[in-house]
Amino acid sequence: MSSLRYRTIKDKTFFYTTCFLASLTVIPLFAIIWELIKKGYKQINWSFFTESAPSTLDAMLARNTGDIIPGGIANGITGTLLMVALAAVIAIPIGIMVGIHLSEHPKTKFSNITRFLTDLIQGSPSIVIGIIAYAWIVKPLGSYSALAGSVALSIMMLPLIIRSTEETLKMLPGSLKEAGLALGASYTSVILKVLLPAAFGGLFTGILLAISRVMGETAPLMLTALGSTAVNWDVLKPTSAVPLLIWEFYNDPNLIDMIWSSSLFLLMLILALNIIAKQIAKKWRVQ
Amino acid sequence: MNQKTLKLILSEMKNLLIIILAIAIASCGNSKKKDSDNKKMNIAAAGATFPLPFYNLAFKTYQEKTGNTVTYGGIGSGGGIRSLKDKIVDFGGSDAYLSDAEMQEMPYATVHIPTCMGAVVMAYNMPELKDLKLSGEVVADIYLGKITKWNDAKIQELNPRITLPDKGMTPVYRSDGSGTTFVFSDYLTKVSNDWKENVGTGKSLKWPVGLAAKGNPGVAGTISQTPGAIGYVGSEYAFSLNIPMAQMRNSSGNFIIPNTESISAAAKGEMPADTRTMITNSSAPDAYPISCFTWIILYKEQAYANRTLAQAQATVKLLDWMLSPEAQALTTKVHYSPLPQTAVANAKTLLNSISFEGKQVLK
Amino acid sequence: MRDLIFKRLLSVCCILILLISAGMIYSLVSGSVPTLSHYGFFQFIGSTEWDPHPDRETYGALSFIVGTLLTSFLALIFCIPFSLPVALFTGEFFRGKKVAVFISSIIDLLAGIPSIVYGLWGFYTFRPIIIELGINSQGFGILTSSIILAIMIIPYASSLSGEFISMVPNELKEAAYSLGATRFEVIKTVTFPSAGSGVFASYILALGRALGETMAVTMLIGNTNNLPGSLADTGNTMASIIANQFGEADGLKLSSLIAIGLLLFLITALINLVAKLVIKKLN
Numbered sequence: 001m002s003s004l005r006y007r008t009i010k011d012k013t014f015f016y017t018t019c020f021l022a023s024l025t026v027i028p029l030f031a032i033i034w035e036l037i038k039k040g041y042k043q044i045n046w047s048f049f050t051e052s053a054p055s056t057l058d059a060m061l062a063r064n065t066g067d068i069i070p071g072g073i074a075n076g077i078t079g080t081l082l083m084v085a086l087a088a089v090i091a092i093p094i095g096i097m098v099g100i101h102l103s104e105h106p107k108t109k110f111s112n113i114t115r116f117l118t119d120l121i122q123g124s125p126s127i128v129i130g131i132i133a134y135a136w137i138v139k140p141l142g143s144y145s146a147l148a149g150s151v152a153l154s155i156m157m158l159p160l161i162i163r164s165t166e167e168t169l170k171m172l173p174g175s176l177k178e179a180g181l182a183l184g185a186s187y188t189s190v191i192l193k194v195l196l197p198a199a200f201g202g203l204f205t206g207i208l209l210a211i212s213r214v215m216g217e218t219a220p221l222m223l224t225a226l227g228s229t230a231v232n233w234d235v236l237k238p239t240s241a242v243p244l245l246i247w248e249f250y251n252d253p254n255l256i257d258m259i260w261s262s263s264l265f266l267l268m269l270i271l272a273l274n275i276i277a278k279q280i281a282k283k284w285r286v287q
Numbered sequence: 288m289n290q291k292t293l294k295l296i297l298s299e300m301k302n303l304l305i306i307i308l309a310i311a312i313a314s315c316g317n318s319k320k321k322d323s324d325n326k327k328m329n330i331a332a333a334g335a336t337f338p339l340p341f342y343n344l345a346f347k348t349y350q351e352k353t354g355n356t357v358t359y360g361g362i363g364s365g366g367g368i369r370s371l372k373d374k375i376v377d378f379g380g381s382d383a384y385l386s387d388a389e390m391q392e393m394p395y396a397t398v399h400i401p402t403c404m405g406a407v408v409m410a411y412n413m414p415e416l417k418d419l420k421l422s423g424e425v426v427a428d429i430y431l432g433k434i435t436k437w438n439d440a441k442i443q444e445l446n447p448r449i450t451l452p453d454k455g456m457t458p459v460y461r462s463d464g465s466g467t468t469f470v471f472s473d474y475l476t477k478v479s480n481d482w483k484e485n486v487g488t489g490k491s492l493k494w495p496v497g498l499a500a501k502g503n504p505g506v507a508g509t510i511s512q513t514p515g516a517i518g519y520v521g522s523e524y525a526f527s528l529n530i531p532m533a534q535m536r537n538s539s540g541n542f543i544i545p546n547t548e549s550i551s552a553a554a555k556g557e558m559p560a561d562t563r564t565m566i567t568n569s570s571a572p573d574a575y576p577i578s579c580f581t582w583i584i585l586y587k588e589q590a591y592a593n594r595t596l597a598q599a600q601a602t603v604k605l606l607d608w609m610l611s612p613e614a615q616a617l618t619t620k621v622h623y624s625p626l627p628q629t630a631v632a633n634a635k636t637l638l639n640s641i642s643f644e645g646k647q648v649l650k
Numbered sequence: 651m652r653d654l655i656f657k658r659l660l661s662v663c664c665i666l667i668l669l670i671s672a673g674m675i676y677s678l679v680s681g682s683v684p685t686l687s688h689y690g691f692f693q694f695i696g697s698t699e700w701d702p703h704p705d706r707e708t709y710g711a712l713s714f715i716v717g718t719l720l721t722s723f724l725a726l727i728f729c730i731p732f733s734l735p736v737a738l739f740t741g742e743f744f745r746g747k748k749v750a751v752f753i754s755s756i757i758d759l760l761a762g763i764p765s766i767v768y769g770l771w772g773f774y775t776f777r778p779i780i781i782e783l784g785i786n787s788q789g790f791g792i793l794t795s796s797i798i799l800a801i802m803i804i805p806y807a808s809s810l811s812g813e814f815i816s817m818v819p820n821e822l823k824e825a826a827y828s829l830g831a832t833r834f835e836v837i838k839t840v841t842f843p844s845a846g847s848g849v850f851a852s853y854i855l856a857l858g859r860a861l862g863e864t865m866a867v868t869m870l871i872g873n874t875n876n877l878p879g880s881l882a883d884t885g886n887t888m889a890s891i892i893a894n895q896f897g898e899a900d901g902l903k904l905s906s907l908i909a910i911g912l913l914l915f916l917i918t919a920l921i922n923l924v925a926k927l928v929i930k931k932l933n
Contacts, residue, residue, distance in 0.1 A: 011832035018743065021735035026756050028801050032763060032771050055343035056504070057621065060527045097663035104660070114664045117671040123922035124674070124915055125862025127889045131896070131911045135677040142592055143375045155670060188656040216764025219864035219893055229358050238331065238358070246766050250869065252504035253511060253528050263767050274762045278755065365898030372900065388704070455787040462873040464702070464898035491895070493701035498788055498884055499873035501894065513788045514781070
């Protein structure tokens with residue numbers, strides 16, 4: 001071994017380099033947020049939430065006179081709400097049920113296969129899931145629809161909910177279940193009334209994270225929900241979503257100013273969901 | 288306790304069922320209401336981005352006039368035709384007419400209704416260059432990768448009085464299937480043998496060089512964001528972004544600026560009854576060479592895929608209005624040209640041929 | 651009786667997962683059959699020809715496979731110098747400390763940013779830099795998308811590998827310290843060897859992420875259907891060609907796009923499987 005001094009210098013250099021590089025990774029998040037705020041805050045006002053996306057022409061006229069582009073992203077916000085809510089309605093019950101099954105029968109072959117397939121679905125690229133939802137829903141129903149978008153999103157949410165349910169239930173002490181059963185409660189009621197409430201924090205965190213994960217998805221919605229210029233609540237009709245609108249704005253130089261405000265809105269929504277989820281997880285773990 | 292749990296599950300399920308039912312009923316209710324209520328129809332369409340500025344303006348005017356909403360998704364001509372084929376729209380927009388083979392592939396007989404005329408312009412990002420002049424041969428060479436610099440001798444030849452910058456050239460083309468591409472490549476096929484042999488005419492092509500962007504707006508945006516770029520876009524997209532566009536040499540050797548008059552000049556002449564015709568490289572001396580019609584394509588027999596008579600009527604009425612002087616007058620506001628009289632007459636005949644269960648829709 | 655119904659219900663839900671996966675594979679395979687039977691599997695993945703012209707329609711996936719692998723592996727390489735320090739920072743140097751929690755939650759938030767926002771940022775902030783540096787004249791291409799992809803996968807690579815690093819037993823490290831080793835030597839000789847395969851697995855998982863990324867890449871790669879000749883070249887990935895052309899594709903082209911989807915699905919499944927096997931071996 002070389003001299004002590006040399007080794008100490010090496011050690012220190014390594015330490016500071018590591019710290020330096022690690023702290024660099026913080027930059028992109030703030031750079032992105034800063035850029036969005038800088039360019040997007042002007043566009044956010046009341047009509048941003050209440051009006052549908054402007055047409056190219058409206059935007060063009062406004063640009064030519066130097067005004068702020070009229071209209072908002074109400075069609076996107078409502079579409080995102082509709083599709084994410086529907087996806088949650090589909091994915092949450094199924095996901096929790098599967099999660100319960102996996103934690104109740106951790107070692108059976110059936111569980112192993114299910115777990116493997118869950119991972120398979122989780123690893124699937126979102127665009128592939130878009131193709132699937134197109135083949136399953138859009139093609140047979142003969143129309144792009146919010147439903148097709150929701151199905152795609154729910155397939156993406158499922159593995160996340162299953163995993164978080166299983167992990168959370170696994171962490172509960174076995175005594176909880178045994179105590180319930182010893183008191184004469186049925187298996188079903190122990191799970192529904194003892195285990196699930198006890199695991200509520202974990203489940204809720206998992207669900208929130210799953211929702212925040214699919215909320216920003218664009219690719220699968222391009223193949224399924226298509227987009228719409230007006231607010232639409234009909235699940236069988238094409239529907240817009242905030243990320244879809246961002247994609248439209250990106251592809252239309254007249255609407256480019258809208259990009260920043262809508263991205264800012266979407267990002268803030270997702271980050272807020274993430275932070276809330278993490279806070280709940282922290283609180284729940286302390287108990 | 289067991290009983291309670293079961294009740295809990297049952298009531299949960301009931302709640303879920305009620306929600307699902309409510310959604311289903313709400314959606315059915317909506318569509319039923321729309322069927323019975325003639326005043327508020329929703330027409331769904333998708334396709335070409337080339338006429339999108341005109342369609343946006345026209346459909347909005349129509350909506351204010353009648354209350355009927357028209358949703359038009361600018362997804363490219365290829366997407367419009369595919370959506371019509373999949374029967375998920377009331378009509379598709381396209382700047383390329385269906386070839387005989389493509390018409391055979393459609394599930395039912397189709398009709399082409401022209402809606403306006405426009406120009407595909409060569410827009411470029413080279414701020415120091417004003418009044419650039421180009422010819423079809425040179426544009427073909429740029430897209431074939433034979434001309435890579437702005438100061439190429441062939442460009443200099445067309446612009447003898449201008450000092451051209453010694454900078455790289457990036458041709459931009461469409462990543463999606465596009466009628467604009469069809470019109471552009473149809474023109475290049477007519478003026479360049481090299482192009483004809485190596486690339487040809489089509490909605491989407493195998494491009495030897497360049498950069499791709501989605502939709503007319505995407506190409507316009509990429510040009511305006513990329514120094515040294517040149518690309519073909521619907522004229523309105525270049526106008527609205529203040530991107531300079533080149534004068535094109537037409538078949539008579541004149542350099543022509545794309546505008547309402549020079550586009551209209553390209554359409555002088557006969558038009559076939561089914562309106563399927565290309566007017567690129569027109570022989571008229573004052574015609575802009577990359578001019579085109581744009582069409583709305585729909586099925587001749589409207590009673591398909593559970594469509595209602597009301598829906599068919601609303602669709603055809605909208606198209607009838609698009610041919611009216613009122614709608615045609617809107618074209619020039621967004622740098623398109625109104626249809627020539629022969630085209631309007633042919634289109635009206637075609638509209639009258641559209642039927643619902645064998646009966647004429649338009650009365 | 652009620653318990654039985656409940657248990658049945660649980661199993662039914664699991665069967666649903668089975669059905670979804672089977673249905674996914676079935677839909678992808680049946681959609682790909684026309685293309686695969688027309689060209690044959692190996693010709694399809696071995697050809698760079700993508701010519702939609704009706705007279706000489708040919709579709710081959712090689713350019714996109716190369717585009718996908720190039721961008722993903724490059725992204726992986728670019729992300730190592732940043733994600734590894736983050737993993738060491740949170741899992742070793744400042745394990746459990748507030749600053750580590752801060753860094754890792756920031757990194758976690760990075761994972762929450764939608765792909766399309768990364769694309770925008772790349773397009774407006776990063777692309778001009780590429781042009782400025784003179785890498786190519788328009789700023790799009792393999793390199794541009796790889797760098798943005800690298801930022802996108804840092805959270806996936808660092809959080810899991812950080813966990814593996816923090817799981818290295820203290821006794822091992824303390825033994826090394828007591829022999830007079832510096833921290834750097836401990837990391838080199840103890841931490842990495844014992845956490846190595848876990849770290850490796852997390853990078854494979856991150857690679858799986860990169861392979862399937864769609865929007866950011868679509869916005870930055872240039873969308874040209876050619877085999878990229880250099881890193882400054884434009885190209886297309888499997889995901890981006892689907893995003894670009896699925897909406898209008900028809901017949902053989904549609905089938906080719908679905909076949910590309912199937913390939914992408916298989917590649918990511920394989921990558922994830924390898925990672926899971928490595929992790930399983932560790933446990």
